[in-house]
Amino acid sequence: MVMIKVLKIIGVIWALLGTANIFLGMYGGSTPEGLPTFGIMFSVALFIIPGLIVYGIGELNSRKLRG
Secondary structure: OHHHHHHHHHHHHHHHHHHHHHHHHHHOOOOOOOOOHHHHHHHHHHHHHHHHHHHHHHHHHHHHHHO
């Protein structure tokens, strides 16, 4: 049961890190044109999608235990 909560928490944190990376790159970057498209794809591919997958695995296992 604890592992399920850990998976869900890690998934949410991972997805939020990717989202924060996109926003900080777009609005807090030193380049005037903001974050390039490659940076957005990098954040989505390596943070947001895996984070949501990990959260989904935790939620699926949570529903299996509830019945």
